[in-house]
Each structure stands twice: as structure tokens, then as C-alpha cells.
Amino acid sequence: MxxxxxxxxxxxxxxxxxxxxxxxxxxxFVLLIALFVARRFGITAGFLPTIGIGGITxxxxxxxxxxxxxxxxxxxxxxxxxxxxxxxxxxxRPAYSEVTLAWFLFFGLRTALQWSLFETEAxxxxxxxxLLSGWPATTLLLVGSYFYGRWRLLNLHGPSTEEFQAKxxxxxxxxxxGF
Numbered sequence: 001m002x003x004x005x006x007x008x009x010x011x012x013x014x015x016x017x018x019x020x021x022x023x024x025x026x027x028x029f030v031l032l033i034a035l036f037v038a039r040r041f042g043i044t045a046g047f048l049p050t051i052g053i054g055g056i057t058x059x060x061x062x063x064x065x066x067x068x069x070x071x072x073x074x075x076x077x078x079x080x081x082x083x084x085x086x087x088x089x090x091x092x093r094p095a096y097s098e099v100t101l102a103w104f105l106f107f108g109l110r111t112a113l114q115w116s117l118f119e120t121e122a123x124x125x126x127x128x129x130x131l132l133s134g135w136p137a138t139t140l141l142l143v144g145s146y147f148y149g150r151w152r153l154l155n156l157h158g159p160s161t162e163e164f165q166a167k168x169x170x171x172x173x174x175x176x177x178g179f
Contacts, residue, residue, distance in 0.1 A: 044118060044121065044123055044126075047114070047118055047126055047127075047130065048118070050114070050130055050134075051111055051114045051115055051118060054107045054110050054111040054114065055107075055108075055111040055115075057103070057107045058103075058104050058107035058108035058111055061100050061101070061103045061104035061107065062101075062104045062108075064100060065097050065100050065101055065104070068088070068093065068097075069088070070087075070093065070096040070097045070099070070100035071100050071103065072096045072099045072100045072103060072145065072149070073087035073088075073093070073096040073100075076096070076178075076179060080178060082161045083161060083164060083165060085164070086159070086161050086164040086165075089158055089159060089164065090158075091156045091157060091158025091159070091172075092153065092156065092158040092159070092175075094152070094156060095149050095152035095153045095156060095179075096149070098148070098152060099145045099148060099149050099152075099179075102141070102144075102145065102148070103141065103145070106137075106141050110129075110133045110137075113129060113133075114126060114129055114130060114133075117129060145179070146179050149179035150175075150177075150178070150179045153174055153175045153179065154174045154175070154176075156174070157170075157171070157172060157174055158172060158174060158175070159172040159174075159175075160172065160173055160174060160175045160176060161175060
């Protein structure tokens with residue numbers, strides 16, 4: 001009996017030491033949390049991750065603007081790879097800060113509405129709200145962010161990325177493409 005138990009322990013150690021084992025253990029952990037939350041809040045608990053992520057996004061947007069490092073600038077940096085210092089230029093950063101504040105309002109209001117519907121157990125309305133404020137509304141937010149941001153960059157009369165890299169003195173042509 002002792003040998004069988006030791007074999008089982010050794011097998012568990014072997015499996016849990018690799019990537020597959022860690023993935024299995026993480027999956028079991030997440031499943032246990034999901035079961036706990038489902039028992040605590042009922043079937044409506046499935047709405048909580050979306051509400052929570054929206055709230056985290058809103059808070060992150062606000063903190064990033066207060067820290068003068070707007071979240072939208074980081075998303076642009078990841079996709080465009082423009083010099084990170086350009087985003088912090090005094091005649092560039094306001095465009096990214098304003099768009100990040102719009103994101104804060106969007107995600108904050110969406111989270112508040114969804115939490116209100118969750119608390120009042122208006123499940124049908126919550127499901128419809130999550131559906132409409134998900135991909136359709138987020139796509140509109142991104143398109144609106146792009147066009148407003150481009151317009152704002154032009155009106156701030158800051159340097160383009162090329163002018164910034166070349167350390168060209170003003171007057172600048174502003175960023176003519178992209179956001």
C-alpha cells in the first residue's frame with residue numbers, strides 16, 4: 001500500500017512539474033474558484049468577470065491620465081512603435097489623455113450600469129447590455145478614438161514622429177497620419 005501511494009505521489013510530482021501539469025493545476029484552481037462564485041452568487045456569477053474587467057479598465061485609464069502616461073498612448077505604442085518619448089511631448093500627450101478619459105467614461109459608465117443591473121437581478125437587461133456594450137460599442141469607441149485623436153493631434157500643432165526623432169524645432173507639421 002505504501003508503494004502505491006508513493007508511486008501516486010511521484011506521478012503527481014512529475015506531472016505538476018512540467019508546463020502541462022501547471023496548466024492542469026491552474027485549470028483546477030480556476031474551476032474551484034468558478035464553482036465557489038457560482039454557489040455564492042448563483043448562475044448570474046457568469047456576468048461578474050466582464051463587469052470586473054470593465055471596472056479595472058476604467059480605473060487603469062483614470063490612474064494613467066493622473067500619472068501623465070495615458071493608457072491609449074501605450075496601446076498606440078504597442079501597435080505603431082513610434083518613439084515612446086513622443087507620446088509624452090506636451091503638444092502630443094493631451095490628445096492621448098483626452099481619448100483615455102473618454103475610455104474611462106465609457107468603461108466606467110458601462111461598469112456602473114452593468115453592476116446596477118446585476119445587483120437588481122435584472123438578468124435579461126444585463127445580458128442585453130453586455131451584448132450591446134461589448135464588441136459593437138467597443139468598436140465604435142475605437143473608431144471614434146482614432147478620428148478624434150487624429151484631429152486633436154493636428155490641432156495641437158506638436159511635432160510629427162519624424163520631427164520628434166530629428167529634433168526639428170517648431171513650427172511643426174504635426175502628425176499627419178495615424179494615432
